[in-house]
Amino acid sequence: MSDHKDLPENLIGYSQTPVFTEKTAPAKLTSVHDTKPGVWGKLVVLDGELDYVTLGNSPVRKRITPLTYGVIAPAEPHRIDLVGPVRFQVEFYRAPSNAPPADSDRPVNEPASSPCFLGAAETAYSDLGGDATHNVAQWRKKERMRLISLRTEMSLANRRRCSEDIAAQLKSVIGEVGGRLISFYWPIRGEPDLRAFMEDIANTGAAAALPVVVAKGEPLAFRAWSPGEPLERGVWGIPVPSASARAVAPEIMLAPVVGFDPDCYRLGYGGGYFDRTLASFADKPRVIGVGYEVASIESIYPQPHDIPMDFIVTERRVLRS
Numbered sequence: 001m002s003d004h005k006d007l008p009e010n011l012i013g014y015s016q017t018p019v020f021t022e023k024t025a026p027a028k029l030t031s032v033h034d035t036k037p038g039v040w041g042k043l044v045v046l047d048g049e050l051d052y053v054t055l056g057n058s059p060v061r062k063r064i065t066p067l068t069y070g071v072i073a074p075a076e077p078h079r080i081d082l083v084g085p086v087r088f089q090v091e092f093y094r095a096p097s098n099a100p101p102a103d104s105d106r107p108v109n110e111p112a113s114s115p116c117f118l119g120a121a122e123t124a125y126s127d128l129g130g131d132a133t134h135n136v137a138q139w140r141k142k143e144r145m146r147l148i149s150l151r152t153e154m155s156l157a158n159r160r161r162c163s164e165d166i167a168a169q170l171k172s173v174i175g176e177v178g179g180r181l182i183s184f185y186w187p188i189r190g191e192p193d194l195r196a197f198m199e200d201i202a203n204t205g206a207a208a209a210l211p212v213v214v215a216k217g218e219p220l221a222f223r224a225w226s227p228g229e230p231l232e233r234g235v236w237g238i239p240v241p242s243a244s245a246r247a248v249a250p251e252i253m254l255a256p257v258v259g260f261d262p263d264c265y266r267l268g269y270g271g272g273y274f275d276r277t278l279a280s281f282a283d284k285p286r287v288i289g290v291g292y293e294v295a296s297i298e299s300i301y302p303q304p305h306d307i308p309m310d311f312i313v314t315e316r317r318v319l320r321s
Contacts, residue, residue, distance in 0.1 A: 041072035046188050046237055048086030053079045066152055066189040085156070087188075087237070136301045140267060143297065147259045147267070150294045152190040159190060162292055165315035167197035173288060173311055173318055174252060178205035183222050183250035183285070186210060186231075186239050191256045192290050199227045209248050212240045213273065219280040220273050224248045250285050255309065257291035259300060264289065264308040264321035267300045278307045286310050293317070 043052060049065045055077040064070045072078060151159070174182070182201060187193045198208050208227070211220040213235040223241035225231070234240035255274050259267035266289045268274055278284060289309035293316045300306070312319040 043070040043072060044237075046087040047190060048082075050086050051081040053081055055079060066148065136303065139301065140270065143267065144258050144270065147295055147297070148189060151292055154190065154292070154294075159193070159292075162315040163192045163194060164196075166192050166290060166313055167194055167200075169313045169315070169318055170194075170197065170254075170288065170290070173313060177201045179207075180252060181207045181209060181224075181248055181250050182252045182254065183209045183211060184254050185256050187256070188236075188238060192292065194254065194290070195227070202227055207248075209250050210239075210241055211273075211277075213238075217276075219277040222248050222250055249281075249283075253285045253287045255287060255289050257289045257295055257309075257312070259295045259297045260289055260291055260309070260312045260319070261297055261299045261302075262319065263299075263302070264310070264312050264319050265300045265302045265306055266309050266312075267295075267297070272305070275305050275307055279305075288313055290314075 043064055045064050045066050047066060049063060052062045052064055052070045052072075054060045061081075062070055154162070174180075184194060184198045185191070187195070202208055208225055209222045210225045212223055214221045223245035224247075225241040225245060229245075230242065231239035232242050255266060255268075257266045258269060261267075266274070278287060287307075287309050289312040291312070291314055293314045296314070302308075308321045310321055
């Protein structure tokens with residue numbers, strides 16, 4: 001496998017829907033895409049981890065996690081060894097002579113932020129030095145990587161216990177759920193898994209919804225969904241309700257956090273989707289940031305576009321803005 005820095009800069013995606021593979025038990029796959037001459041594959045792990053093994057005279061094994069990605073070179077014989085439960089996808093690329101440069105600096109699975117959200121930083125953040133806006137963005141990028149690493153290093157059993165404790169805290173914060181519409185999220189990259197809680201509240205008369213990325217730079221849409229109903233693959237391979245599902249406006253919105261600070265500001269993946277979404281509501285829902293205690297940081301260095309959560313809920317405590 002080539003290192004990601006070896007990915008040719010003129011590659012562009014040519015597949016509308018990346019191949020998506022989900023496994024819940026250790027297994028071996030002899031191929032994940034057709035390694036034709038001139039065709040490259042970008043192996044992206046959404047949750048869990050796997051080993052990519054090149055075959056031939058000098059086999060090379062490389063561990064791929066949600067913080068890294070691997071590049072499958074054209075016609076490179078390979079094997080995928082699944083370490084445990086894992087969700088991953090392969091994005092296809094080709095290298096035309098007139099292709100634009102690839103955005104290879106962005107972390108895997110992290111959408112690019114809209115330029116309109118690169119507003120001037122407050123002078124209070126001058127301790128970051130130089131161009132504060134640029135330095136805040138660079139600091140956040142590194143902090144995301146650190147915080148995601150912390151949570152993905154948690155054992156599955158520990159994440160499961162923390163998710164159960166978070167669900168218990170949420171029951172107290174939300175209160176009576178009968179007749180209310182609550183937007184959840186589909187967990188990726190080690191996020192707290194609240195799907196069991198979603199089933200519980202559905203059984204007590206509440207309605208659930210899931211967010212959907214409809215276009216880059218646009219607010220999220222919300223579609224009604226009940227546990228057991230079919231889902232389809234959305235942007236970045238995240239399961240979403242089908243396009244025929246009813247569009248809704250949630251009363252309560254759960255937002256996974258990469259990091260959070262004492263003022264209930266949320267550090268996300270960097271795409272600005274939740275901030276755009278909150279700014280678009282005529283009647284703002286109650287917004288609850290959800291994350292592990294290890295995601296607590298001193299400050300996210302909030303910018304003019306950042307909107308604090310009403311609450312932050314972890315397995316240990318509840319913060320209120």
